[in-house]
Amino acid sequence: MTISPPTPYVPALDLLRWQFDLTWSLFEYHLERIEPDDFLWEPAANCWTVRRSPDGTWAPDWADTEPDPVPVPTIAWLSWHMGWWWSVAADHAQGRTPRERSDITWPGAGTPTVEWLRALRKDWLTALAGLTTTDLAATAPFPWPRDPQHTVAHMIAWVNAELMKNVAEIGQLRLQRAAVRG
DSSP states (O other): OOOOOOOOOOOHHHHHHHHHHHHHHHHHHHHTTOOHHHHTOOOSSSEEOEEEOTTSOEEEOOOSSOOSSOOEEOHHHHHHHHHHHHHHHHHHHTTOOOOOGGGOOBOOTTHHHHHHHHHHHHHHHHHHHTOOHHHHHSBOOSSSTTOTTSBHHHHHHHHHHHHHHHHHHHHHHHHHHHHHHO
16 A cells, blocks of 8 residues: 655645636737737627727626626627726725726727736736735625625635636637637
8 A cells, every 4th residue: 555645735825826827827828819800809699899988988788687698798898807807806805995897998909908907917916915814814805795704715716717717708709710710
């Protein structure tokens, strides 16, 4: 009988950071290859995107109650959505007043959005770097306000899961768009 050495303990924040970095590295694959025309490509007739407002800013399609069937999002909409939830999560993690959904403006197709997402990553890493073990055990301020069963560690895990989901959606749309372009 062979006895394996014990697996080394990995502190929770280190494991969450590893998971985040892994997901981000998969996202970089797509960010390095995405074309400006990919962002606003509408893959279906029933689709959510971002549209120019009269003031020139981009506004996302939105419904307070999720429609049925759920519209297929564009890369533009997904990247705005990431910017929204990630900005608010970082605001909470760093003790800033969280922004409203309507305060999050999509910067535009191509480089502006890629740079925005990379800046959000840096802001999130700053938030993570300032956390202690005690902070991880505190009640999560977002996305479950005042629910003592969810901690800041849960919030970080939620950000990782949401990022994984959105990265997969953007990657799939980018690959489909590339296949259509031929």
